[in-house]
Amino acid sequence: MSGNLQKKPAHSVAEPTLADFKVGVDNVIFSVDTDQNRLLVLLVMRRDRPFLGSWSLPGTLVRQGESLEDAAYRVLSEKMRANNLYLEQLYTFGGPGRDPREAEDSFGVRYLSVSYFALVRFAEASLIADGVSGIAWYPVEQLPTLAFDHNEVVQYGYYRLRNKLEYSPVAFEVLPEAFTLSDLYQLYTIVLGENFSDYSNFRTRLLKLGFLTDTGTKASRGAGRPASLYRFDADKFAHLKDKPLVFV
Amino acid sequence: MSGNLQKKPAHSVAEPTLADFKVGVDNVIFSVDTDQNRLLVLLVMRRDRPFLGSWSLPGTLVRQGESLEDAAYRVLSEKMRANNLYLEQLYTFGGPGRDPREAEDSFGVRYLSVSYFALVRFAEASLIADGVSGIAWYPVEQLPTLAFDHNEVVQYGYYRLRNKLEYSPVAFEVLPEAFTLSDLYQLYTIVLGENFSDYSNFRTRLLKLGFLTDTGTKASRGAGRPASLYRFDADKFAHLKDKPLVFV
């Protein structure tokens, strides 16, 4: 940022005018419904103009003294109670004209959106309905038309989610402490599609990596042989940091 | 995190006040000096407060009607003439207090920085010195202390550059139309380090991928057998899009 020209007093002439911004944060919140084998995105019904009544990503405008990440967490906590979650910055959308308010409300204020990407555990994420506006999980493959450029944002978030799953241990942030290898496999299958890997090969590969430790206890779920419960061991994973890792 | 001082006429009561932002764009511009085997970052000397006289990333504040990407390209074109270049958004830094101007210049305006990452071809990038402020390429391993949080930004950009090289065909955006496999190998070696791969294996792997076509002409550079010149064929590469690709 070189120029520190301000535009109010405008004592210098012919200097291009800087834009003034409001900054919004929009969250793409994913969750995996293991009962129905669906990948879900959280949407809320807008209560304000513009796009009143449209579905949109949960978002907010950044307040004074608030960091971007704080704002992202605030949106999350206003919409749900979640225990296990993963959150990271996604992308910043800032072209002029992406928000209809820029036209109407006079002073040329621009609206910029910093999007965040989150993954929460479905079973532990209880939505907070405020009775006024709608809030709902939608299957990522069947989204309605969303407000602003939010369809685009979701697509990018989806892309990022798949990458994250393949190359980093995000899955364990969203699984319970102890989980079966089938749980893990199911999570991957829902996000990446049916054909990403054979179960038995997936299993062998993951165990060979060495950061899953058998807790000794078993989980019996209806018919079939009980499965061993595993735990993610962050210490044993540490030396794999930054190394090319493929979970596929 | 706690919103405090507000000064504009707050007409609604008990509503937390939104922050007003100026938005800056800062570019991490990399280039590879093949003569000296160094990876370089472009720095400029600041001419304004704050951090007057410090080295910093080339940046600017976003003007009215200008998109973020436009601003990023504008910064580039003000600092250099470049033919082949690659540019993409890096990350958005927006915590309160990251810019000293927030304290001084009165109205609680926040300064947010959207960073962009660029790779340009060294031989074709001629810097534009305006005679007033400094501008220079610095080896990425020997950077001075930079203004703002720019050292952090460079580190993240460096990380991204390495990933991009390994998993995407960025290299070809920055090589001339026709290049030898040694040129390509050297580019990778400088960025990723000496030990990333054996030359002959690198060569075999790249050719097997099938998107490099031999132009038929040779390049003779001093002693030694002349090298074949290759061209990147985007069409033949197309079907590899999104597929896991490793150039390492």
Next chain:
DNA sequence: GCAAAAGTGTTCCGACTACACCCATGC
């Protein structure tokens, strides 16, 4: 017993590693 789910083992094959070696040019 049988179905269902977990877990093991085996074979095939392609890809990466680490070299050794051959080729074409300048001087």
Next chain:
DNA sequence: GCATGGGTGTAGTCGGAACACTTTTGC
């Protein structure tokens, strides 16, 4: 000739893909 850099070939090994098979539970 010989140094220099470009280019080819190969043997060993590792890991993934596919799939058959065994084990432990519920009913």
